[in-house]
Amino acid sequence: MSTDAQTEPRPQTPAPAPAPEPEPHPQAPAAALPAQAAAAYTRTPWEELVTTALLGTDRRTPHLDAPGKEAPTALLDAAAVQTVRRRAGLRPAPAAAARPEPAPDDPRPVVPPAARRRLASLLADHPTAGGGRRGTAPDLMELLPQWLALANDRDFAAPPELLPALLNAARGRTDLRPQALAFAGPRARWLATLNPDWKFALRAAPHGATTTAAQGGQDETEVERRWQEGLFAERVALLATLRAHDPAAARALLAGTWTTERAEDRLMFLDSLRTGLGPADEPFLEQALGDRSRNVRATAAELLSALPTSALAARMADRASSCVALDRTASTPTLTVEAPHECDAGMERDGVTPKPPAGRGARSWWLGQLVEAAPLATWQSRLGGRAPADIVALPVTDDWRGELHAAWCRAAVRQRDATWSRALLGSPSAPDAAGPGAVSLAERAKLLAALHAPERAAWVAGFIDAHGLSEAFQLLGVCAVPWAPDLGRAVVDALNIARDAGSYPWSFSGVMGLAERCLDPAEAVRLDALTAVPDEREDAAPGAGGYWSEAFQRLVTTLRLRAVMREELTP
Structure with a gap:
């Protein structure tokens, strides 16, 4: 001492x-x-x-x-x-009555040595103190989720000596936890029993507990025990993971204790049924429509409306179709709208919230909920067999167009209908950046999620070509990674145009951050020419060229690092 x-x-x-x-x-x-x-x-x-x-x-x-x-x-x-x-440390003391159980085996191969060293450097990186500039250095912590995704795709196991650092990183960043715990494997839970700082790992689904009930035996018993004895967060994670593997087993587990659960717990458990939702869930959800909790009833109604063949969807289709009709007497076919005059008990039981939010008319509020919950196929049969794009193009009387289209947008997102989503999105080059039906760019991003990845990328690329990057950030966030070549070129060209305009790059820092994580590493070759400091125009912001050069250098360095990471994780 x-x-x-x-x-x-x-x-x-x-x-x-x-x-x-x-x-x-x-x-x-x-x-x-x-x-x-x-x-x-x-x-x-x-x-x-x-x-x-x-x-x-x-x-x-x-x-x-x-x-x-x-x-x-x-x-x-x-x-x-x-x-x-x-x-x-502690003074010597008598040994415990029983030694701790040894760590469970992980049958997966450990990552190669180069990838092991890379993971250590990613975990050792820390944000710049005070949020200062990083210069041209890549943001390694932002690359960690991508590294973990690659390692999990290749079914590698974590190096034992890096498990503590990995769990510490996941402790501070909840977005890392699913991938970090999957990579850490069964030893994460074992370590969490020895260190309370890592107790979040105990709330994840236990290793092996996601096996289906059909396998029976000890696995089924273990799932039942954890469901009956686990903490609330552990039960939510267990139900969600089991639902992804065996929806029927998860539903049966929930039904067994449904009447004894608290209202707030029932709501969270019911939300897990979104995964693998199917017609077999309808009887249970119909029963939940009579729940004493209004939030539980609303969630059950929302899930049932996402099942086009459900009885609730049929009831909502009848109500909605009585409110919208096609006026064939006009010179041009026109949609007429007669919103509900009351919210009766049947509507309320089926999930319609009777009281509108402040500043919203009651009748338009009820109409929107009915149209949102009705199967989209209702309108094609109701409106003369027209295609969704033709229906969206029809004029609507009495200024009901915005309300009707907004409800169709929500229905397309809920039912994940690509045809209707495509019609409501419209052309990416349309002058109105909000589209014919979307009420916001956030709504448009949700509609894009219903399209296949290549079509989604092509649409966003067209939007950037027409409207630039200032309104494209939310749309870029729903595109598959790495970005398709057309989308990557559109982003790089738009950044180059912004640089030539002579403004500072800080307005595009969000897009730059996305590009570092999402651009195809092959784009680094094209970007090399942009790393030089350009000649400053007279009307340019002072020093803007140097800042753009630094931003592009960081982007190129990050892309090349991602390429190396991929090679290091390739068996």
């Missing part, structure tokens, strides 16, 4: 609060303190010392037996002694 104490300098001024692991006092090492004072310092709990330091010795006098010393000095002496004691 005295050797460590003598090699560590003492701060010149007592700090207001000791660091989490304060260093020993050099002029009063533990061995040199009087026995009585050393014993007093040792008896004072570390938590009490920290509390006293945070409050200040003027407000809280430390309970220390240190005659002749001022309170701040005595506090630092006590912290020094406790630090050495904590570092020295």
Whole structure:
């Protein structure tokens, strides 16, 4: 103890609060303190010392037996002694009655050595202090999710020595947890039982618990036990994971305890049925329509409306079709709308919320909910067999067009109908960036999610060519990674145009960040020409060319690093 104490300098001024692991006092090492004072310092709990330091010795006098010393000095002496004691570990004690179970085996191969070193560097990266500039250096922490996705796709196991760092990273970033825990495998739960800082891993589905009930035996028993005895978050994760593998088994598990669950828990459990939703879920959801919780009833109705063949969908189709009709007497076929005049008990049971939000008319509120919940196929048979694009193009009387189209947008998203989504999106080059039916770019992004990845990328590329990048950020977020060549070229060309305009690149920092993670690494060759500092125009912002050069250098460096990462993880 005295050797460590003598090699560590003492701060010149007592700090207001000791660091989490304060260093020993050099002029009063533990061995040199009087026995009585050393014993007093040792008896004072570390938590009490920290509390006293945070409050200040003027407000809280430390309970220390240190005659002749001022309170701040005595506090630092006590912290020094406790630090050495904590570092020295526990005194020998009788062994526990039973040794911990060994870590479970992970049959997957460990990542290759180069990829192991890469993971260590990704985990060691930290954000720039104060959010300052990173210069041309890649943001390694933002590449970690992509690295984990590649490793999981290739079914690699995590290096044992990096598991603590991996779990610490996942502890601080919830977006990393699914991929990090999948990569860590069964040893993540084993480590979590030994360190409470990693208890979030215990809330994930247990290894092997996702096997279907048809396999029976111990797996089925383990699933039932965890469902009955687990914490709420563990049960939610278990139900969601089981639902992805065996929807019927998950539904049966939920039905077995449904009547005994709390209302807020029923709502969360019911939401898990979105995964693998099918006609077999209809009886259970119809039963949930009579739940005493309004939120549970609304969620059950929403799920049933996503099943076009359900009885609720048929009821909503009847109600909605009575509100919208085709006027054939006009010179041009026109849609007429007669919104509901009341919200009856049947509508309310089927999920229609009777009270509109502030500033919204009640009748338009009810109409929107009916149209949103009706199967989209209703309108083709109701409106003369017209295709969705032709229906969307029909004029609507009395300013009901916006309300009707917005409800069709929500229905297309809920039912994941690509044909209707395509019709409501319209042409990407249309002058109105919000489209014929979407009420916002966020709504358009949801509609895009119903299209296949190549069509989605082509549409967004056309939108960027017509409208630029300023309104494309949300749309880029729903495109598959890596971006298709046409989309990548559109983004790079738009960034080049923005650079030539002479403005600063900060307005496009979000798109630049997406490009670092989503551009095909092959685009680095094209981007090399943009890394040079351009000649500044007279009307350009001062120094803008240098900032753009730095941004493109960082982008190129990141793309090349991603290419190397992919090679390192290729068997």
